[in-house]
Every structure is written in C-alpha cells, then in structure tokens.
Amino acid sequence: DSGVTQTPKHLITATGQRVTLRCSPRSGDLSVYWYQQSLDQGLQFLIQYYNGEERAKGNILERFSAQQFPDLHSELNLSSLELGDSALYFCASSEGPLPSSEQFFGPGTRLTVL
C-alpha cells in the first residue's frame, strides 16, 4: 500500500457526461501528479500540482481540468466525455516537486465511457 488513495475505484458513465476523480496524497506529500493509462496511448503524464499550484502540464486535453485543494487532496475533472477517454487514471504523490522526488502511485480509477 503506497499511502495514496483514489476514489472511486471504478466509474462507468456515458458519452457527453462529466466526472470527478479524487486523490488523497500520502501524509506529508505536497506534490500530486495525474497520469492516464490506456491501451493505445500507454502511460501519459497529465498534470502536476505542488502545494496548490500547477507545476507542470503534459498531454492534458482542454476538456480535462484539475486542482489541488488547501488540504492537499486533488481532483481531476473530465467533461464532455468521449469513448476514447476510457482508461485507468492514476494519481501519484511526492514530498517535493522536483524531478528527483520519488513518486508513489495510487491504485487508480478505472473509467469506462459507454
């Protein structure tokens, strides 16, 4: 158990809908990362937050947004969902924001868009 929690574990929804994925980092970790894992695109970095501020952005679609709250939990919002958004979404956390920081991954949220 990495100490990173993600809810829900599974999510099934329809095209055009909006969902929110939640992540609680390990105790003491200030940085949160979101990754998408899909069969066709592999494991891709979406976005990083550090202490409430956006730190780095990857291949995140405009339909997706994220934020990190004062209690350091993070939410990833996915809107106008398409079939291709079906994937496993991972959250990771680290103590610091730097590339040397070890990232600890949560168990993931499996999103199925029908």
Next chain:
Amino acid sequence: AQSVAQPEDQVNVAEGNPLTVKCTYSVSGNPYLFWYVQYPNRGLQFLLKYITGDNLVKGSYGFEAEFNKSQTSFHLKKPSALVSDSALYFCAVRDMTTNAGKSTFGDGTTLTVKP
C-alpha cells in the same frame, strides 16, 4: 522533449535464469531514470532510480539497473528470476534540468517467468 523506448513488448525467461528488460531514453538535459513494476489491477510500484553517482543501481526485490550514458540506456536486470517477478515493467525518464516531476514512460515490457 523526452522519450523512452522499451524495444521488447514481452520477455520470457525460465525461473532461476538471469533476466534483462531493456530501456533506452532521450532527454535534452541530464536524465533521472526510474523503473516501476505493475501487477494486474494495481498501481505502479517503484523499483529503483538513477539520479547521480554509481552507474549500477540496486533496488527492490533483487533488481538492479545499469546507467550507460554513451548508449543512453538503463537496462533492468536480475541475476535469478522468480515466477513472482512476472509483471509489467515500465521505464521512465525525467529531465534533471526542469523544476518539475514530469515523467515520460516507455510502453512497458511484460515479463513472464516460467517455472
């Protein structure tokens, strides 16, 4: 831009034999390199990392990896494979010169260890 290549989708070895999972990388600055393992329906687990110093890095569960700057490689190795090592392995790179933790992952290599 940064990228990682894992040239083998699948590696099969017999239990007790040595294993190697290959990884090459490209990054504009100096690299930080990582190996993760993923078991079915689980998140990624950290195995080892190269930040600086000795080119041979030792990690969890008896795994090690060798950083080779001239060949831009970071191959994962284990002297004696176990059936329980069967899993999906990911290599990842981060650019040392950035101030963020953006990771670029390879496509993954499925390791199967047969008894």
